[in-house]
Amino acid sequence: MALDPNRRLGRTGVLVPPLTLGTMNFGRWATEDDSIPIIHAAIDTGVTVLDTADVYGNGRSEEIVGKAIASASIRREDLFLATKFHGQVGGNPQHAGNSRRWITQAVENSLRRLGTDYLDLYQAHRPDPHTDLLETLQTLDGLVRAGKIRYYGTSVFPAHQLVEAHWLAEKHGLIAPHTEQVPYSLLVRGVEREVFPVVRKYGVGVLSYGPLAAGWLSGKYRLGGEQPESARADLIAGRFDISLDRNQRKLAAADALAKLAEDNDLTLVELAIAFALNHPAVSSVIIGPRTGEHLDAYLRAVDVQLNDELLDRIDEIVDPGTQFLERDTGRDTPSLQPAALRHREV
Numbered sequence: 001m002a003l004d005p006n007r008r009l010g011r012t013g014v015l016v017p018p019l020t021l022g023t024m025n026f027g028r029w030a031t032e033d034d035s036i037p038i039i040h041a042a043i044d045t046g047v048t049v050l051d052t053a054d055v056y057g058n059g060r061s062e063e064i065v066g067k068a069i070a071s072a073s074i075r076r077e078d079l080f081l082a083t084k085f086h087g088q089v090g091g092n093p094q095h096a097g098n099s100r101r102w103i104t105q106a107v108e109n110s111l112r113r114l115g116t117d118y119l120d121l122y123q124a125h126r127p128d129p130h131t132d133l134l135e136t137l138q139t140l141d142g143l144v145r146a147g148k149i150r151y152y153g154t155s156v157f158p159a160h161q162l163v164e165a166h167w168l169a170e171k172h173g174l175i176a177p178h179t180e181q182v183p184y185s186l187l188v189r190g191v192e193r194e195v196f197p198v199v200r201k202y203g204v205g206v207l208s209y210g211p212l213a214a215g216w217l218s219g220k221y222r223l224g225g226e227q228p229e230s231a232r233a234d235l236i237a238g239r240f241d242i243s244l245d246r247n248q249r250k251l252a253a254a255d256a257l258a259k260l261a262e263d264n265d266l267t268l269v270e271l272a273i274a275f276a277l278n279h280p281a282v283s284s285v286i287i288g289p290r291t292g293e294h295l296d297a298y299l300r301a302v303d304v305q306l307n308d309e310l311l312d313r314i315d316e317i318v319d320p321g322t323q324f325l326e327r328d329t330g331r332d333t334p335s336l337q338p339a340a341l342r343h344r345e346v
Contacts (some may be wrong), residue, residue, distance in 0.1 A: 001048030003302060006047075009283045009292030010205025011184060012151055013180050016080060018302050019129075020049040020207055029231050030290050032067070038289055039068035044099030049080040051181075051207065051286055054110050062113035070115055083110045084155060086125035086306050098128035098136040121179060122149040126331055127157055129166030134168050140175040153204075156330040159194035166202050176287040177204060184208035184282065186251060186257055186275050186314060187216055190323035196281040197256055208276050209286040213328070215240070216254050217272040223255040229305055236327055251325040254316045264310060273301030275314060330337045 088096035
């Protein structure tokens with residue numbers, strides 16, 4: 001099947017396909033020899049938006065994407081290439097964050113690894129509590145005006161910081177953020193409360209990621225079943241442990257959603273992808289296949305249509321705005337950390 005670029009990326013006017021190829025697995029859980037054919041297969045089916053980050057494999061993912069682009073079946077200008085900065089790259093703690101000093105260095109590093117002279121989208125991978133937001137916005141505004149990047153965006157920014165970014169941009173005559181990346185799935189719906197209303201107000205395009213909730217919606221997490229294996233189990237302690245009380249409600253919901261999919265002659269993957277694509281705030285859903293079979297399963301989900309009755313059943317299983325685990329937001333919320341809750345200034 002071939003995907004059409006039939007969805008608008010916020011106020012940019014850029015047309016993007018419903019699926020975006022996420023490349024976090026490449027160079028970490030998938031070798032270069034395995035990764036490049038998947039990238040080429042995705043491009044050949046119309047997945048022309050590629051999303052990576054300098055921190056993925058300490059730059060290895062960007063290098064693999066660059067090699068794949070150089071040998072792809074279409075021209076560079078027909079691809080929409082996105083990457084991110086923020087996370088520490090290598091062993092130097094100065095090679096991280098959202099400061100002007102690091103951004104101007106990081107963008108050159110990414111351009112070199114990707115083998116291109118411009119980025120379609122450059123994203124702040126996470127907020128930086130140690131850098132003034134205005135400094136970050138001014139630096140990214142300058143990169144747009146210099147032609148290094150076409151657009152810029154944020155990832156996993158809370159609603160209040162998104163509003164602040166647009167207020168600062170208007171106050172200082174800067175280009176405002178164009179996109180936001182958020183985790184969004186049948187089991188991770190917290191962004192429906194505040195983030196989605198904010199991005200729709202400001203015309204920000206959303207690239208949602210984690211449609212399978214880091215594997216919880218793969219179909220392997222079922223009541224009474226064995227503990228599924230996860231390559232990410234060691235990254236966040238307890239996030240995938242079905243024996244923990246805090247995961248019991250999530251497991252029950254995953255099981256109920258799997259049954260709902262079966263009752264409607266769908267795979268759980270198809271239900272999950274269709275759900276994420278259904279929200280009007282979402283421009284494109286980021287998928288992260290490790291194999292060609294994974295890619296085929298994602299592509300089949302694009303044509304699935306969910307009617308109101310099925311959407312109502314989903315809402316009965318998982319209430320809108322639900323967040324089962326705080327860490328599913330994609331970051332540790334500073335205001336909920338013990339130091340912020342328990343130390344009162346005298």
